[in-house]
Amino acid sequence: MNAQQGPGCNSYDNCPRGGEAYYGRICTNSSGGRLNVRTGPGTNYRSVTQVPNGTTVPVFDRASGQDGQSYTWQRINYNGVQGWVRSDYVCD
Helix, strand or coil: CCEECCCCCCCCCCCCCCCCCEEEECCCCCCHHHEEEEEECCCCCCCEEEECCCEEEEEEEEEECCCCCCCCCEEECCCCCEEEEEEEEEEE
C-alpha cells in the first residue's frame, strides 16, 4: 500500500501522546485498500486486523517506530481492537 500524502503525524505535528483522542481517517491510494493494524509501533509486530480505506478511527497515542525505520506510528481503536498504524496513512 502507498500512503496518500496527508498531514499524518510526525515529530513536528501536534498529535496526541497518551492524552485525549482525536479522530483521523485512514487514507490509502486505493479506494478498496486496507491498512494493517499491528500489536506495536513497527512492521516487526504482527497484524491483528485491517482497516478499510476511508474509515474514521480514534487516535490515542503516537510513538516512533521500534523496527529500525524512521516512521511515526499512531495507536488507534478499530471495532474494539486497539493497535498501531503508520501515521502517514492517517489523514485529518
